[in-house]
Amino acid sequence: MEEVARALRDHVKTFFVAHPEEGKRLRSLLPSQRIFILHGFLPNQIDDIVRYNLVPVLNSYAQVKQWQNFCKVHGCRHPVALQFDSGMSRFGLSEEDLDREALSSCQPVLVMSHLACADHPNDASNEWQRQNFIRMAQRFPGVPRSLAASSGIFLGSKYHFDLVRPGAALYGIAPNEETPHSLKPVVELDARILQIRHLTKGASVGYGLTWEAKHAARIATVGIGYADGFLRSAGNKAALWWRDKRLPVVGRVSMDSLSVDISTIPEAALTDDMSLSVIGPHQDVDALARASGTIGYEILTSLGSRFSRIYCDNE
Structure with a gap:
């Protein structure tokens, strides 16, 4: 993490890690960049999220409620992102969750989702998920959107929205076996x-x-x-x-x-x-x-x- 962060910090404004502990380590190297925590938080990690100025990705209605209760008790406002389940049935809020009361007052700095079959460019579920994501993101007009990780980037610009999340692509991992690409391996x-x-x-x-x-x-x-x-x-x-x-x-x-x-x-x-x-x-x-x-x-x-x-x- 440390070496990659040093290589990228002059070129990248936004970073994603999985857990708050990783975000804490990364903050010491990146004092001003935005750092998103993909797994959000456990209840005992909220203080560190705020202390280290990390942005939790809220993946469930329970996380949304826990976060709002914390902010109400402490009288604070802190940026968050929302992840939608656009069809992968893994992380994310459902469309039914978006109809619930707590979401009506939520003001995220980013809404995002994740593609299940991006490494198969011709899979119909890619477009189906994109349309689902657009429909769900419309609940939060003007909020930046992110859908594509490494393989999704190679599906074309209509999957890029406002922010893409290259991960394995940084190390030269091929997006799939079908799409020509110019990625070079960086590991020997x-x-x-x-x-x-x-x-x-x-x-x-x-x-x-x-x-x-x-x-x-x-x-x-x-x-x-x-x-x-x-x-x-x-x-x-x-x-x-x-x-x-x-x-x-x-x-x-x-x-x-x-x-x-x-x-x-x-x-x-x-x-x-x-x-x-x-x-x-x-x-x-x-x-x-x-x-x-x-x-x-x-x-x-x-x-x-x-x-x-x-x-x-x-x-």
Whole structure:
């Protein structure tokens, strides 16, 4: 959070985080930008919302009532946003909620919703949700509107309204597999080889011995596992890379390590401090996600705290 905030603070006026604790951390870096809290608040967090000048996104009628009661007791006015459930059945106020008394006096600084199928550009629910959102937003004339997150931005300008919320797009995650885009990946990840073993035909690898050598093979044990965010589901499916050589993951992924077949790497090229590419020029986040049976979002958010992180500016 801190490094991303420093990179963006001279270019972005509005930030979104999930929880108040994240907003408190972010406020120390961004004294003047607006910071919205997507999950709103729990009752014991309202004081911090006000103290750190955070903007809660009110997602339910109960939150609206709690907020109004707090403001009445303390005699304060503080900006809030309202989220509508335009069809995803997740966060947000329903149209029935908007008819209730407490909403008639609410003066939000932003109304917003979220698209369920934005990563599928031709899905009819995108337009259906957009129309629902417009109808609900008309209850608050003149209030800025926000509907599109990363994938929604690529649906076109009619989904943009007054504010868009790029998240994964900041890191080069593709909006979908159909729309041409100019996003560039910003994350690379390497992992060290810890040990090399020479296997004979018929030898097996890893927990459950799920991979068997069909011929003599050179196998590297690499210091990355599911505790670091390399998903266990990627065992016997994904690959690491050395230069332009694809090195298949063999056997199950362990907590702190995995095994790859490095038979195609020349013996003379092996060194004691050798690393292999997990995410890089030949395999971006989305490609690793496909091999793991998931999406790029899960890969990025699963990357653990044990990595040495190097941030490169202006590249």
